Amino acid sequence: MSEDTANTGTILVVDDTPTNLEVLFDFLNNAGFKVLFAEDGESALEKAHYAAPDLILLDILMPGMDGFETCRRLKGSQSTAAIPVIFLTALTDTPEKVKGFALGAVDFITKPLQYEEVLARVKTHLRLQALTQQLQDQNARLEREVQERTQAEAALRQQNQRSQLLAGVSLKIRQSLQINDILQTSVTEVKAILQADRVLIYRLWPDGTGSGVAEAVQPGLPEVMGVVFPQEVFPPESREQYRQGRVRMLADANRDQQVAACLVDFLRQFWVQAKLVVPIITQGDLWGLLIAHQCSAPRHWTTFESELLQQLANQMAIALTQAQLLEQEVLQRQELARSNDELQKFAYVASHDLQEPLRMVTSYLQLLERRYKGQLDADADDFIQFAVDGALRMRTLINDLLTYSRVGTQGRAFEPTSSTQAVERAIANLKVAIEESEATVTYHGLPQVQADPTQLTQLFQNLISNGIKFRSEAPARVAIEASQKEDVWLFSVQDNGIGIDPQYADQIFVIFQRLNNRIAYPGTGIGLAVCKKIVERHGGKIWVQSKPNQGSTFYFTIPAGGMS
Amino acid sequence: MVKSVIESLNPIEILLVEDNPGDIRLTQEVLKEGQICNHLNVVDDGEKAIAFLTHTAPYSHAPNPHLVLLDLNLPRRSGLEVLETIKTNETLKHIPVIVFTSSHAEEDIMSAYNLHANCYITKPIDLEHFTRSIKSIEDFWLSMVELPSE
Missing domain, CATH: 3.30.450.40 (GAF domain)
Known part of the structure; x- marks a missing residue:
């Protein structure tokens, strides 16, 4: 930056001596400044007020309002207080200078004026003034920024407070x-x-x-x-x-x-x-x-x-x-449970109440047979026989249905149950069938489980008797085992019987579903349906793996820790 | 005075409390085939049963039964109510009451014995067993045991 270009700014020169003014005016003007002048204190105040100069050179000795008074007033007015004042004076004694500084002057220049000195001091003070101004601007900007930030923070705090309130209440509401x-x-x-x-x-x-x-x-x-x-x-x-x-x-x-x-x-x-x-x-x-x-x-x-x-x-x-x-979901679930319950009761009551009329049919047919057999013709005897058979078969079906529905309605609470004992009770119940068919039933390593002991016995009994009933030419062999798989006990009941075509593997668990002819393999098709219902009541699953003529293995699971 | 009812010349009076006509007739038929001279009185609801036993009109002239065959599932007053009436009545409680019903329900069996039923028999579903049950009742209650006479 060149020296000349720095000489910008407005300078107010106040002096009652026109010659002084003239010379100073020319000099400063030539140096590049804009120069205003006043010949007394009054007009100096006025000009300072409307022109807002960057610097004031102020003579002390003036008629009327002297320089000190003028300075005091300049400093006392808000619009001019910040303008630096340099006194021009022939006075050199220190008390006068101290008074000047005390009034807010920034410097003194002694008369007669050395113009180079004037220029140097003017420049210095203008630079100081510029720096001060810059500093004030910066301060003002900083203050503004601080204020803005404070406002932003307050807004943020409010927003935070709202979020917190909202989160707190939302949590309580949603809980x-x-x-x-x-x-x-x-x-x-x-x-x-x-x-x-x-x-x-x-x-x-x-x-x-x-x-x-x-x-x-x-x-x-x-x-x-x-x-x-x-x-x-x-x-x-x-x-x-x-x-x-x-x-x-x-x-x-x-x-x-x-x-x-x-x-x-x-x-x-x-x-x-x-x-x-x-x-x-x-x-x-x-x-x-x-x-x-x-x-x-x-x-x-x-x-x-x-x-x-x-x-x-x-x-x-x-x-x-x-x-x-x-x-809604709870209501639906309750409704489902209620309708399930009702269905169970219905099956139980239906099968129970069906017994009565059936007893009548059976008993009177048998009474007919007993009293009149041989007294009617051969056809009549046949017809009575068919009717009696039908009634007896219906009785079996009803009893089976009753057994099936009782799994759900008449089951007992689960208790620690030895599956070995359950198998042994099942074998004891099947003693006659096992002896007649010369079957072998083996078991080992069976665990204790949480179960309804009666139903567990029934489960093994149905599976063992199934293995014996559907035996091939060879004597039946049924092997029962168990192993723990993660959180369940996996039981297997394996036989060497006629086996099942895999395509029927699911059908056999459906109530009254039969795969084989009635004369060779009598039964209603209830056994495996009851097994499925018992296993499901205990929280497990049942399935079969089999091939025709290669025997079958029935698997079922019981939760190891009891049903949750 | 105690003597076996079979020695009595008068027929054994049996009260059958049963609302199913089929069962009434069946019981009559089977008793007919039996050896013991008996007279079967039949009422078809619980209220009539109590009236019969307490000689209340229209049963003022009813005989005192030696044995009661009692169904549980009855109109008006249930079999268990009839049983309770008999067993809490000083003049009736000696009469043997045989509960003869189609119910297998555990709670029915328990309630009957708690009310001092003399025995509980489930009606067998086929004639052979039914006959055997009635015969057993005859053999045991009407010939083997001694019952108080009038």
């Missing part, structure tokens, strides 16, 4: 799965946050009426709960506005001209002076309203408060939707 808990938690929390006198959840019912369903209210104020509001309170257009998310703020019920007459009555009845209302919208429908009341005084609701209330209403809507879904 409750019961609709009533959600509502009560919401009103209590909202009342505390807003410091409102009453917070109410108003439910709009499908028939157009409405009523308070949860309320938190300052002691001593009337309760809105229990009051049912007729349909007229919420005409469809008002409902529609709320459904679209309208928020209603009322700061002072006594001054607001737009409040409808009926509402005024309501507000008076419940001492409401100010209110804030936001809609609760679930799945696109207006579920109800979240309302805050101020009863002690009018209240101007802030944006912060109305936004907070809206966000809370949204959280409530989510929680309510979830709770409704949960309630």
